[in-house]
Structure formats: C-alpha cells, structure tokens
Amino acid sequence: MTDGTTGRYAGVRAAVIGTGLIGGSVLLRLAEAGLDVVGWDPDPATRERAQHRGVVAPATIEQAVAGRDVVFLCGPLPTLAGTLALVAELTAPGCVLTDVGSTKVEVAEAADRLGLTDRFVPGHPMAGAESAGLTAASPTLLAGAAWVLCPAPGAATDAFRWLTGLLVELFDARVVPMSASAHDSAAALASHVPHLLAGALAGATQRAPLRDAVLTLAAGSFSDGTRVAGTPAERTANMLLGNRDRVLHELDEVRGFLDGLAAALRADDAPALVARYAEARAARSALSGRRFVGQTREFAVDGDHDAEVTWLRGLGDVGGHLTGCQVDSGTVSYTAWLPVAD
Amino acid sequence: MTDGTTGRYAGVRAAVIGTGLIGGSVLLRLAEAGLDVVGWDPDPATRERAQHRGVVAPATIEQAVAGRDVVFLCGPLPTLAGTLALVAELTAPGCVLTDVGSTKVEVAEAADRLGLTDRFVPGHPMAGAESAGLTAASPTLLAGAAWVLCPAPGAATDAFRWLTGLLVELFDARVVPMSASAHDSAAALASHVPHLLAGALAGATQRAPLRDAVLTLAAGSFSDGTRVAGTPAERTANMLLGNRDRVLHELDEVRGFLDGLAAALRADDAPALVARYAEARAARSALSGRRFVGQTREFAVDGDHDAEVTWLRGLGDVGGHLTGCQVDSGTVSYTAWLPVAD
Numbered sequence: 001m002t003d004g005t006t007g008r009y010a011g012v013r014a015a016v017i018g019t020g021l022i023g024g025s026v027l028l029r030l031a032e033a034g035l036d037v038v039g040w041d042p043d044p045a046t047r048e049r050a051q052h053r054g055v056v057a058p059a060t061i062e063q064a065v066a067g068r069d070v071v072f073l074c075g076p077l078p079t080l081a082g083t084l085a086l087v088a089e090l091t092a093p094g095c096v097l098t099d100v101g102s103t104k105v106e107v108a109e110a111a112d113r114l115g116l117t118d119r120f121v122p123g124h125p126m127a128g129a130e131s132a133g134l135t136a137a138s139p140t141l142l143a144g145a146a147w148v149l150c151p152a153p154g155a156a157t158d159a160f161r162w163l164t165g166l167l168v169e170l171f172d173a174r175v176v177p178m179s180a181s182a183h184d185s186a187a188a189l190a191s192h193v194p195h196l197l198a199g200a201l202a203g204a205t206q207r208a209p210l211r212d213a214v215l216t217l218a219a220g221s222f223s224d225g226t227r228v229a230g231t232p233a234e235r236t237a238n239m240l241l242g243n244r245d246r247v248l249h250e251l252d253e254v255r256g257f258l259d260g261l262a263a264a265l266r267a268d269d270a271p272a273l274v275a276r277y278a279e280a281r282a283a284r285s286a287l288s289g290r291r292f293v294g295q296t297r298e299f300a301v302d303g304d305h306d307a308e309v310t311w312l313r314g315l316g317d318v319g320g321h322l323t324g325c326q327v328d329s330g331t332v333s334y335t336a337w338l339p340v341a342d
Numbered sequence: 343m344t345d346g347t348t349g350r351y352a353g354v355r356a357a358v359i360g361t362g363l364i365g366g367s368v369l370l371r372l373a374e375a376g377l378d379v380v381g382w383d384p385d386p387a388t389r390e391r392a393q394h395r396g397v398v399a400p401a402t403i404e405q406a407v408a409g410r411d412v413v414f415l416c417g418p419l420p421t422l423a424g425t426l427a428l429v430a431e432l433t434a435p436g437c438v439l440t441d442v443g444s445t446k447v448e449v450a451e452a453a454d455r456l457g458l459t460d461r462f463v464p465g466h467p468m469a470g471a472e473s474a475g476l477t478a479a480s481p482t483l484l485a486g487a488a489w490v491l492c493p494a495p496g497a498a499t500d501a502f503r504w505l506t507g508l509l510v511e512l513f514d515a516r517v518v519p520m521s522a523s524a525h526d527s528a529a530a531l532a533s534h535v536p537h538l539l540a541g542a543l544a545g546a547t548q549r550a551p552l553r554d555a556v557l558t559l560a561a562g563s564f565s566d567g568t569r570v571a572g573t574p575a576e577r578t579a580n581m582l583l584g585n586r587d588r589v590l591h592e593l594d595e596v597r598g599f600l601d602g603l604a605a606a607l608r609a610d611d612a613p614a615l616v617a618r619y620a621e622a623r624a625a626r627s628a629l630s631g632r633r634f635v636g637q638t639r640e641f642a643v644d645g646d647h648d649a650e651v652t653w654l655r656g657l658g659d660v661g662g663h664l665t666g667c668q669v670d671s672g673t674v675s676y677t678a679w680l681p682v683a684d
Contacts, residue, residue, distance in 0.1 A: 126561045146558055176558055186555040189547055194563035196607075197539045200600035202622035205531055208595065212661025212681055213528040215629050216488055216518055219468045221536035223629065224566040230626040233619035237612050244607055251604060253550065258542035262593060265538075265586055270579050277575035280544035284572040287557050287565065319554025339554055 009166050015040065015068045017061060017083060019050055022100045022125065023074025024137025031055050032139045033170050040064035041134075042075075049134050065090045070166070073099040077238040081110035088116050096159045098123040102187065103242035104150055104180035121159050122150040122180055124187070125173070132232050146321060147173040148187075150180045153309045160312075161332055164325040174323060174337075178316035184243050188250040192243055195228050195236050196251060202229035290319075292337040299332050308332075351508050357382065357410045359403060359425060361392055364442045364467065365416025366479025373397050374481045375512050382406035383476075384417075391476050407432045412508070415441040419580040423452035430458050438501045440465040444529065445584035446492055446522035463501050464492040464522055466529070467515070474574050488663060489515040490529075492522045495651045502654075503674055506667040516665060516679075520658035526585050530592040534585055537570050537578050538593060544571035632661075634679040641674050650674075 050057035167173035264272035324335030392399035509515035606614035666677030
C-alpha cells in the first residue's frame, strides 16, 4: 500500500456514495493515499462528520460524482439498484462503478437490466465489524482483505482489470474473481449462515430461564459464536433477504451435519461423534493453515475476453486470488495465488 | 492475585492430577504463587515437560497426592470418577478435592455414591482454548475466570468456603456457586451447544463443493463461528456425552429459534427477521454490557448450612458471583456481585 499519491493511479478522481462502516473505510483509505476523493451520504450529520475527519463531502450526490473516474456504491443493499441507475446517468461512460454489498446476484442482474455491465463491476470486500457508521470506519479496516470482484465477459474485462490493480495497490487487497452466483453460494456459508447460527444461539439464550447464569458462564465458544448477533438487525436482515434461496439451501446443509452430530450424541456413539468432529476440524485447519503457490498468467488485452473471464472465475472457485494486474503494450498480466491441496 | 507465597493460604500443599491445558495452567499458577505444589500426569513425557518448566512432578500418583491439603483433578471427563475414588483413598479426610471438568452432574453423583460430598467440591473454570496439552498451558490462562463451584449442603460447606477463598486469592476468580444440574443446564447453552454449531458449520463447509472458495471468503463471522471446531475431537465428544440430555434439550431450543429465523427469511418477512435479531442482540448486549452491584452476606460458621447453600445457589442462578469468602470468629462473610437488570 502507498501512503502518498500513488504512481499508477495518481490523479484518479474517486467518489464514495454511502459512508457508513465500509464506505467510510474506503473513503478514509483513498483520502489517506492522497487520491482526489469525495464522500456523500444521504445523512447530513454523516456528511458533517466526514468533513470533520478532513474529507470533502458535498451536499448533493450530483456534486459528489461529477467528473469522477470511479465511484464506490456503499449504501444499504436495498438501495443499490436505484443508486446505480442514478450514478450511471450522472457520470461519463468511462467512469468505473463498483459496490461493496454482501450479496452480488441481485445487483449484477440490475446492472444487466440497466445495460451497465461494461462499467459496473460488482464487488464485496470480506471484512466488517458488528459496529456501524462512519465513526467506526477506519482507513485500515479493509487492508489486506479478500475482496471479491465479479468480471463479466466482453468489454467489462477492462473495468475489472483496472479496478483489480487499484484495489491491490491501495488496499493491499487479495482480489477474488468470481461469478456473482458463485460468490453468493460461497458467501452463504462463509458469512450468511454464520449470522443465522449466531442469531439462533443468542436468541435462544435471551429466552432461556437461566439467561443470566448462561451469560456469566459464557466461555469463548459462546462469545465467539454470538458475536455477529450484535450486528445492527436491519443490516443482517437485508443481507439474508438479498441472498435468500442460497442461504436457505446452505442452512439445510449445515442442519444436515448438525442432525448427524445430534444423532451420534443421542445414541451415545462416541466414535461417530469423534469422526464427525475430525471432519469438521479439517475445514478449520485448512482455514488457518493453507499454503498458496503463485503463478503469472497473461492474456492479450484485446484477445479472447471469454477465456480470460473463464480462467478468472475458475481461480476464485478453487479458492485462489489475485495480487496483481498489469497492462503493458497489449498484454494483461495477472499475479495469481492458488491454494495447495491439503 | 499474589506473586509470592500467599498469606492466608501460605503453607498449603497442593497437587494437580492431569496436567494438560487446564490442569497445567492450575499447576503453573500455583507454583508461580509460591505454593508447595506437585503435578502428576499418566504420560511420562508430560511429567518430564513439567519438570523442565521447574515444577515437581513425581513418577506415581501415590507420591503426588501424599500429605496434600488440596488436590485438583484435571484429567479427561471419563476418568474423573475413578481418579476421585483413588485419590480419596490416598489422602486424609481433611484433604479438599475438586475437579475442573466441563460437566458436573456425573462427577457429583459419583462423589455422592463414594460418600465424598463432605470434601469433594465439583468445579469448572470457564476458560480454555482450542489448543491442548501442557505446552499450551499458562499461569495466566485462568486469571479472572468465572469459576463454578458446586456447594453441597451440610459439612461440605466448609470445603466450599475454603476453596472459594483460595480461588479468589490465587486466580482472581469470580466464583459462581451453582447446583451441579443448574451448571450443566447453563453450560449447555454457554459452551456445549456452541461447540455443536461450530462443528456443524465447519463440517458442512468441509463437504461443500465450493469449500476452498468458502475458506477464502471466510469473514470474521465464519472464523469466530467455527473456532471451537478446532478443539481436539475427543475432548469435545467427551464434553457433549457427559451432558447429553441437557445439551440435546438446549439444542432443541436453539433450533426452535433458528426455525423462526428461517421461516421469516423464507417468507421474505423483513420485519419478523429484524424483530428476532433485535431479541438476539439483547442477549449479546447484556453479555458485554452488564453492570453488577456488590453486597456482603454473613452466615454463622456452624449455623444453617442449608440456608447458606440455598442462598449461594440462588446467587449463581441469577448470574451472580463471589469475589471473597472470609471466615472469622464464628462468622463466614461472602462478597457477592449481582447483575443489575437490563
């Protein structure tokens, strides 16, 4: 990451629309890196707070996005399609648009309907906190995060390449290229179902006759397992509703495994319990212990976009990510990292 | 906590039987505080490791417990009843015995059958880690922990009082007095069910076609929600099996809340989802934000033991704890803390 005005992206004019926890963190990082960046939020108090933190925050969305090269859409999920249509109208065709929403199919379909797939790249940085708002935002919140971008075949690859380079340079991002539907399936298990389990554990505790004793005994397992139940309820509800069918599908899979654990417990079957926990532990070990091997992959800038996108999506599907994207004299060169099999 | 030889408990001779993560941490803290303490473990390599850390670790359990004033039983749950019977035989009637197992009814019933309720005080410090063994143990692991002790009516109150004072002085413990059955019900929600949910989430992920992409996208919610799935599988299985019926009952309650969340999601019912998450969030807020008020409660040392135990258990049931127990000239004086209602 660079702390002064950046080389390749020096002079880029950016805007962030919706400056809550994630948008505010994008805004603060871009400002810290010396980019010409402005933030806008529908809430006047939030705009004032942004100004107090030294960021330009004009009064209208029109002023915020005028003449910008890239706009990050960071408002609540249900507002994204409307904001996308508005911002597209207010900006030039060369302005790259992206979002940071936690589900991708809905907004990708909206972009398709609006004819914006050539310059809108659906995005999702995998970071956050149960806190909310610009006051909780930080220029380092997204540093080094896995950041999903969804490349679309055809001309959209240009926007994807440019944005990948920017996120790597300014956020030290590990860019994970995926189709919107693969993202939503993986995110259902990686984030959305965990929110359901946390809500169920905290909710059942709230109703328990021994609630106060449970809270006193709460060990790390309880504290960790309920943490995201502290997320603002509307944000969680929007996230789940925005990915409803995939979340319900993955929840069924998790319930299936839970049924197996409960059946082994009910049957006093220690070997079956141990075997299932050994299986679960393998995923946990892989989470902390995976190794990656690097490779460089080149494509012609004006070559077979479909082949490039197929390779990119395949990389994300197997858990890989990008840490570089250079475009030089007709060649685009990706630095890719693939997990080594356990 | 005291770092030299302690005042009130100076000269106490202690033994720790089973020196894994928890037992090892008890052992290292007692040694650090200057007590005359020895550790014993059935594994010769573990005994050698204890000696390398400067602790006396004799070759036999007989040598370890001979002449001791207090013995902490810290072996695996299925071994506790047998070890309790053996150590009781090897020690004088005045030697206080306790354990650190994660379920309490089974071992309390074993003590009752063995006629040891006058000197065995079932215990459970609410701390741990997904790591295991003496190498992961630390003199500070249990510092400030909520530490359940189960007082039995009658003569056993003496042992409870003495041990409470020792844990407060040497571990800065918040001693939570509960009946064994109330402990096991509360611990089912506070620790055991969270282990089931973590196992289910990690296990379903291990089986998912997009496993590697899920791990790449894994946000804090997934990492936190699966952490205890990294616990050694046999330890988790023993814990669940040792509290089977209560765990299955509390799991049903959690599933009930989960069913409600899933039904609201399936019905696209945002207000119902938000309402349920607001309920869940209340438990989470109480976890981090509870305030406590202190009180002192006195009993005659040789007075109505049943009334004392009833008060103690009631304190634990409502989420309270003890930070002091002094016995002076015929009076026992407890320093108690009660949570203030939300």
